[in-house]
Amino acid sequence: MLTLFLLMVAGYVFGALAALPGGGHGAFARRLAAAGATFGSISGVALGVLSIASGNPLTLTSSRFLPLTGAALRLDGLGAFFLVVVGLVGCAAAIYAFGYTAHYAGRYSLRFLGAMFNLLLLALSLQVMADNALTFLILWEAMSLTAYCLVLTEHDRPGTVRAGVWYLAMTHAGFAALIAMFLLLSRADLTSSFASIRAGAALLSPASRNAVFLLALFGFGAKSGIIPLHVWLPMAHPVAPSHVSAILSGVVIKMGIYGLLRVLLDLMGGGPAWWGGIVLSAGAVSALLGVLYALMEHDLKRLLAYHSVENIGIILIGIGAGLIFHSYGLMALAALGFISGLYHTINHATFKGLLFLGAGSVLQATGTRNMEKMGGLIKRMPWTALFFLIGSVAISALPPLNGFASEWLVFQSLLGGSNIPTPEVAAVMPLAVGMLALTSGLAAACFVKAFGISFLAIPRSAEAEHAHESPPSMVAGMAILAIACVALGLAPFVVVPRLGRVLAGLGGLPDTHAEFTLNLSLITPNNSSSMSPTLLAFGLLMLLGLVPLVMMVFRVNRRLRLSDSWGCGRVGQTPRMEYTATAFAEPLRRVFAELYRPTKELSIDFHPDSKYFVQSIEYRSEITPWFEKALYRPLLRFVRLLAELTRRLQSGSVHIYLFYISFALLVLLLIARWS
Amino acid sequence: MTGYFLEVSQALGALALAPGLVGFVRWWKARLQGRRGAAPWLVYYDLRKLFGKEVIMSTNASWIFRFTPYLVFTTTVAVTLLIPLVAAPLPFDRIGDLLLVVYLLLLGTFFLALAGLDPGTAFGGMGASREMTIAAIAEPTIALSIFGLAVGAGSTNLGRIVAETLAHPSASISPGHLLGFAALFTVMLAETGRLPVDNPSTHLELTMIHEAMTLEYSGRYLALIEWASALRLLIFFSLLANMFAPWGVATTLTPAALGMAAVALVAKLAALGIVVALLETRIAKLRLFRVPELLAVSFVLALLAVTSSFLLR
Numbered sequence A: 001m002l003t004l005f006l007l008m009v010a011g012y013v014f015g016a017l018a019a020l021p022g023g024g025h026g027a028f029a030r031r032l033a034a035a036g037a038t039f040g041s042i043s044g045v046a047l048g049v050l051s052i053a054s055g056n057p058l059t060l061t062s063s064r065f066l067p068l069t070g071a072a073l074r075l076d077g078l079g080a081f082f083l084v085v086v087g088l089v090g091c092a093a094a095i096y097a098f099g100y101t102a103h104y105a106g107r108y109s110l111r112f113l114g115a116m117f118n119l120l121l122l123a124l125s126l127q128v129m130a131d132n133a134l135t136f137l138i139l140w141e142a143m144s145l146t147a148y149c150l151v152l153t154e155h156d157r158p159g160t161v162r163a164g165v166w167y168l169a170m171t172h173a174g175f176a177a178l179i180a181m182f183l184l185l186s187r188a189d190l191t192s193s194f195a196s197i198r199a200g201a202a203l204l205s206p207a208s209r210n211a212v213f214l215l216a217l218f219g220f221g222a223k224s225g226i227i228p229l230h231v232w233l234p235m236a237h238p239v240a241p242s243h244v245s246a247i248l249s250g251v252v253i254k255m256g257i258y259g260l261l262r263v264l265l266d267l268m269g270g271g272p273a274w275w276g277g278i279v280l281s282a283g284a285v286s287a288l289l290g291v292l293y294a295l296m297e298h299d300l301k302r303l304l305a306y307h308s309v310e311n312i313g314i315i316l317i318g319i320g321a322g323l324i325f326h327s328y329g330l331m332a333l334a335a336l337g338f339i340s341g342l343y344h345t346i347n348h349a350t351f352k353g354l355l356f357l358g359a360g361s362v363l364q365a366t367g368t369r370n371m372e373k374m375g376g377l378i379k380r381m382p383w384t385a386l387f388f389l390i391g392s393v394a395i396s397a398l399p400p401l402n403g404f405a406s407e408w409l410v411f412q413s414l415l416g417g418s419n420i421p422t423p424e425v426a427a428v429m430p431l432a433v434g435m436l437a438l439t440s441g442l443a444a445a446c447f448v449k450a451f452g453i454s455f456l457a458i459p460r461s462a463e464a465e466h467a468h469e470s471p472p473s474m475v476a477g478m479a480i481l482a483i484a485c486v487a488l489g490l491a492p493f494v495v496v497p498r499l500g501r502v503l504a505g506l507g508g509l510p511d512t513h514a515e516f517t518l519n520l521s522l523i524t525p526n527n528s529s530s531m532s533p534t535l536l537a538f539g540l541l542m543l544l545g546l547v548p549l550v551m552m553v554f555r556v557n558r559r560l561r562l563s564d565s566w567g568c569g570r571v572g573q574t575p576r577m578e579y580t581a582t583a584f585a586e587p588l589r590r591v592f593a594e595l596y597r598p599t600k601e602l603s604i605d606f607h608p609d610s611k612y613f614v615q616s617i618e619y620r621s622e623i624t625p626w627f628e629k630a631l632y633r634p635l636l637r638f639v640r641l642l643a644e645l646t647r648r649l650q651s652g653s654v655h656i657y658l659f660y661i662s663f664a665l666l667v668l669l670l671i672a673r674w675s
Numbered sequence B: 001m002t003g004y005f006l007e008v009s010q011a012l013g014a015l016a017l018a019p020g021l022v023g024f025v026r027w028w029k030a031r032l033q034g035r036r037g038a039a040p041w042l043v044y045y046d047l048r049k050l051f052g053k054e055v056i057m058s059t060n061a062s063w064i065f066r067f068t069p070y071l072v073f074t075t076t077v078a079v080t081l082l083i084p085l086v087a088a089p090l091p092f093d094r095i096g097d098l099l100l101v102v103y104l105l106l107l108g109t110f111f112l113a114l115a116g117l118d119p120g121t122a123f124g125g126m127g128a129s130r131e132m133t134i135a136a137i138a139e140p141t142i143a144l145s146i147f148g149l150a151v152g153a154g155s156t157n158l159g160r161i162v163a164e165t166l167a168h169p170s171a172s173i174s175p176g177h178l179l180g181f182a183a184l185f186t187v188m189l190a191e192t193g194r195l196p197v198d199n200p201s202t203h204l205e206l207t208m209i210h211e212a213m214t215l216e217y218s219g220r221y222l223a224l225i226e227w228a229s230a231l232r233l234l235i236f237f238s239l240l241a242n243m244f245a246p247w248g249v250a251t252t253l254t255p256a257a258l259g260m261a262a263v264a265l266v267a268k269l270a271a272l273g274i275v276v277a278l279l280e281t282r283i284a285k286l287r288l289f290r291v292p293e294l295l296a297v298s299f300v301l302a303l304l305a306v307t308s309s310f311l312l313r
Helices: A002-022 A026-052 A079-102 A111-128 A133-151 A160-185 A195-202 A206-223 A233-239 A243-251 A254-267 A275-293 A300-327 A331-366 A382-395 A402-419 A426-454 A474-490 A492-504 A533-553 A579-592 A626-649 A655-674 B002-032 B043-052 B063-082 B097-118 B122-153 B158-169 B169-173 B175-191 B219-244 B255-282 B288-311
Strands: A058-060 A071-077 A521-523 A560-563 A599-606 A614-622 B055-058
Touching: A002 A058, A002 B175, A026 A079, A026 A111, A026 A492, A026 A533, A071 A079, A071 A133, A071 B002, A079 A111, A079 A243, A079 A254, A079 A331, A079 A474, A079 A492, A111 A133, A111 A243, A111 A254, A111 B122, A133 A160, A133 A243, A160 A206, A160 A233, A160 A254, A206 A254, A206 A275, A233 A243, A233 A300, A243 A254, A243 A300, A243 A331, A243 B158, A275 A300, A275 A426, A275 A579, A275 B288, A300 A331, A300 A402, A300 A426, A331 A382, A331 A402, A331 A492, A331 A521, A382 A402, A382 A426, A382 A474, A402 A426, A402 A474, A402 A492, A402 A521, A402 B097, A402 B122, A402 B255, A426 A579, A426 B097, A426 B122, A426 B288, A474 A492, A474 A655, A533 B063, A579 B122, A579 B288, A655 B122, B002 B043, B002 B063, B002 B219, B043 B219, B055 B063, B055 B219, B063 B097, B097 B122, B097 B158, B097 B219, B122 B158, B122 B175, B122 B288, B158 B219, B169 B175, B175 B219, B175 B288, B219 B255
Parallel strands: A560 B055
Antiparallel strands: A058 A071, A599 A614
C-alpha cells in the first residue's frame, strides 16, 4: 500500500512538473501532464480499493515522509472510499485531457492548466488522508486555490473572472468557518490528531458542539453548493475547461460531503436529532430547487452544474436521515442512510463526470454551450451521444443504472422513518419522500430536454450540422465513466456491503457488511425490501431479444420506408419548426411560475403601412433566482460598505503601513506579556 | 418451478387480455354515451392490421426512434412479470419492488419522450414536453402512495404488501388505505392518459399528449407502442385492485385458488374499467395548466394517507 501511495504522489508530481516547461504549444508536455495524472489516479484507485478490501488503515507519520512538522496522514475506510471517487473521475478526466486540451494550445496557458490539474488531483487525494486539523485545512486551501486557478483558465471570456471571484469569496467564507470549527473542536490546538479530537469531542459543552455543527454545515455546505450557498457553483463550474468541470462537479464538491461525515459522524460521534433534521431539510430543498433551476437552463454546462446542486441534495437527504436514525440509536437504519448517501456520492461522481465530459465534446465540436444551437448530433457524434444518453438515464434515476440503485436506497432509508419513536420527527420523512420523488421526476424531464434537444432531430445551426466525433482519447475517457455507471448500477450487492464496511466503527456504527446481500439481490436489513438490478437487466436484455424474434416467427411486416416527417401538408422542414429547449420547459415554467417569477418582454415591429404585417418579433424572458437577490444583495451591500471603510486605512503610503505593522506588533507583544 | 411457470403464464395472459380491456372501456363508454360502439375485440384487429403494415420513418430520426418501441414494450412486459396478478408472493418478487416497477415505467416514458423529439416535428416535441411535465408532477403522489402502503407492510415488496393486507383485512378500510387509493386512482388517470388529463380518442393534435408523442409512429412500431399502453392500463388497474383490495389473490398455488384468483382479477379489472368509462362520460378534459392542480390534490391526499398510517400505526 505504501508503494501505491508513493506511486500516486509521484504520478501527480511528475505530471505537474512535466507540464511546466511545455509553453504554449508543447504537445509533448501536454501529453506528459495528462499521463502523469492518469498514472497517479489509477494508483489512487488501486490504493483505495486495496485499503477497503484489506480493511487496514495506512498511517504515514510526518517524520518519515514529510519535512513539514505537524503534518499527519492516515488512510482509513472512509478516506479510501473517497480516494476511489477521486481516482475514478480523475483517471477518466486525465485520459480525456489528452485530446481535449489540444484546442487550448496557443490560446491559453497549457503549462498552467496541466500543472494545476495535477496539483488539484494531488490535493484531493491527500485531503481524504488528512489526520489532523492543520493538514486538513492546508490541503483544503490547496484544493480551493488550485480549483480557482483552473476555473480561470479561459480568463478572457466574459463571465469567467466574475465566476472566479464568486467562487473564491464563497469558498473562503466557508474556509473561515472551518478554521473556527476546528479551533473549537481541537481546543485551539490544530496539530492535535483526529484521534485525540475524537476522544475529546464528547467532553465539549452542548453549546460548542452545536456551534461546531453549524460551522461545519456552513463551511462544508459552501464547498458542496447547498442552497442558498450554491450561487457560485452554476457560475464557476461551466466556465472551467470541461474535464476540469467534471472534476469540480464530480469530486471537489464531494469533499464537502466527506468533511461533513468526517466531522459530524466520525469526530463528533453524531449529535441530536435536529442536526439530522437540518441536514435532511437542506438536502431536500437543494435537491428540489437545484433541479427546478436546471430545467430553465439552456446552457448545457450550466444545466449540469445545477444538477450537481440537486444531487448533493439527494446525498444530504440520505446522510440527514442517517444522522436522525443515529440520534435515536437505530444503528442499522442509520448505516442504511449513510450508505445510501455514500453510494449516491460515487454514482453522482461517475454520471456527472460523464455528462460534463460529454458536454465538453459537444462544446468542442459545435463551439457553443447553448442547446438551442445544437441538434442532430446523434448522427454526427454517435459515441458521445450514446455515452451522454447513458449518463442521462443514470442521473434520472432510471433502472437498471446506478442512479436508481442509490435513490432506491435513499427511499428505503426514509421508509425506516416509521421506526422513529417521536411522531413529529417521523412525519418529516414522508415529506422528504415526496420532494425526492418530485426531484427525480423533474430530473427525468430535464434530461429528456438536455439529450433530446442537443442530440436528436435536425441540427439547429451550421456548427452543429458540421460537427464531428471527438478523438479516441476523449471517447475513451467517457467510456470509462459510462462503464462505471453501468457496473455500479448492476452490482449494488457488491458495492453496498463494502460501503457498510467502510462506515463500520464511525460514530459507533455497526458493521452492516453481512446484512445486505441475497445472491444477486440487494436486500435492506431491517424492513427487508429487495430488488435486483442485475437480474432485471438480464431479463430486459432477454426480452429485448425475444420480442423481435417472436415478431419474426409471426411474420410481422418487416419493411421500413424512409420519408419526410409528417407536417400537415407543408413541404420541407426546417430547424426553425422544431421544438426548442425553451418551449420544452415552458409547461413546467408555468406550473412553477411562483418560484421562477419570469420577466417577459415582447416587442413587435409592424409594417409602417399596416399593422397586420409583422416585420419582426422579439421576445425576451429571463429568470433571476429571487432568493439570491433577497439574500445576497444586502450582504454584498454590507461587504461593500466595510470595504469603503477599510479603504480609509489603505492610503498606499509605505510609512503608514510601517506604522501599522509596528503598532500591531507592539500590541501583540503587550497582549502576550499580560496573558 | 411452478412459481416461475405461473409468473410467465400470468404475464402472457395479461398481454393477451390488455387490448381487450381497452376495447372494453371504449365499448362501455360508447354505450354510456348512447352510441352502439365498436366491439371490444376491435383492438385486436387493429393490432393485427398494424403488425401487417410497413413502417414509415422520418429521415430525421435516429436509432432512438427505432429502439424505443421495443424498449417501451419490453419494460411494460417486465413490469407485468413483476406485479402480483393472480398469486403472491411469487419468485420474481425479489427482483423488483414497487419502486422499481414505477421507475421501470418511467424509463419507458423517458424513451418515448425522446422518440417524440427525434423526428424534429413540433407535435412530437409538444407531446414529449407535456408528457414529461405530467409524469414529473405525478411522481411524488406515486411515491407517497407506495410509502403509505409500505409503512403498513414494512416493505416495498409487492408480495409482502398483498400478504399484509390479506392478513389484516381491516387495514384495507383504514383511512390511510382509502386516501391512498383515491390518490393513486387520480394519478392512474394521468399516467395512463385518460380523461380528464389526456383524451385517448382525440384527433386534434393540439390537445394531444400521449398521442402527439407517438404521432410519427406507424406499422409494427405503433402496434408495439399501442399494445404497451394497453398493458400499462392493465398494470395500473391491477396494482390498484391488488394493492388496496387483494381479495381473491391466491396465496397457495392450487388450481382451485388460482382459478378463483383469475376470475376475481377479471372481475376487478372489469369493475375498474366500468368506473373509468363512467367517469370519462361525466367529466370534460381539463385544460393542460389545470392538470397540476388536480395532481396537487392527489398529492395532498397521498400525504394525508401516509401521515394517517404513520400516526395510526
